[in-house]
Amino acid sequence: MQKIPFFNYPKIFQQRKQLYMDTLDDVLSRGAFIMQRDLENFEKNLANKTGSSFALGVADGTMALLMSLMACGIKRGDEVIVPAHTFIASAAAIHHVGAKPVLVDCGDDHLIDFNSAKNAITNKTRAIMPVQLNGRVAKMDSILELADSENLIIVEDSCQSLGASYKNRQAGTFGKAGTFSFFPAKTLGCFGDGGAIITNDEEIAEKLKIIRDHGRDSSDGKVKLYGFNGRLDNIHAAILDKKLEFYDQDINRRREIATIYQENLNDLDVLKLPPAPNSDPDHYDVYQNYEIEAINRDSLREFLSDNGIGTILQWGGYTINNFEDLGFNQKLKETDLMRSRFLMLPMHPLLTDEEVLYICETIKEFYH
Ligand SMILES: *Cc1c(COP(=O)(O)O)cnc(C)c1O
8 A cells, every 4th residue: 555644744855855964064064043144045035036025034934924914013903804714823923913813704715705804894904814825826906906995904824825926926925015934844844943024115124124133123233122033043044045946846846746636536526626727827826735625525534544645634624713712703604614625635746646646546436
């Protein structure tokens, strides 16, 4: 029997081991640990890659969200609209600046639903946080129009969508600030925690530089506000900068895998698959995850596991409206239905064609 883990951490290291070891040797030998040239280089390259004016390396994706909201002036008493189908970090960041996360439904594409967002607006709403989940960007023109007409700030949780685009505009560039996570299983993963913020707004960028470094202004060393230790480690920046060179290649492989899934599973009407690569010229998806919906999901999952195939339910099988301990108890029609069926199949650049075909065959065997 084949063994296909959901994600293969050791294999990702082995793939380019010598490059990583040489990079570590170089950085450690220079004693370059905090905010050194490797961080600056990575930030420059990330800004170029995303077509944004500024990129700032930060501690992780959650800090990226929290500090972005803070830099945008979101504060106590404000409401921020966020889809319930997201990582708790999105809502936690809103909570930790003192604002209230207002949960909304998702659409057919598992991304923020326009009408649900529109209906959630009150006179306290200050911002919308669209979450560009699974490597796909939401249909942002209607969301941008809404934000514009209601005078709302957009802070994007684009932690899962580096390099994805909608109508030729990249994830993270639609609002005041966009965020990325370099958690090891992310499309650009490092060997630990890491994150970044991109923005085109110089004032926000300058504020963020201060916030991520204890509120200190680097020009005179004076503390201007209460900040955080929210920096990206220089050693991670160096590794990420090397990994960024292979990013497009890795994304192409993810898109090939998505195509194999599509070609082999498309005629099963018990499944709902993510849109195929190139199926819609408005979207370029990077397939952070391959999240399907499946009838009989739990039995399918067990069958796949019995056949050596690892799968995952995103967020452990919960969406944020499930977390009663945080004060949520909302019913969200599409989200709740989606959650009863959602399932992530293995998706990473080192899967072989044979492995993906085996997964497809096993799924077909289950439904026959
Ligand atoms: C990964 C992720 C984050 C941030 O996670 P960190 O582990 O803090 O880097 C935020 N939102 C979403 C949707 C994510 O997938």
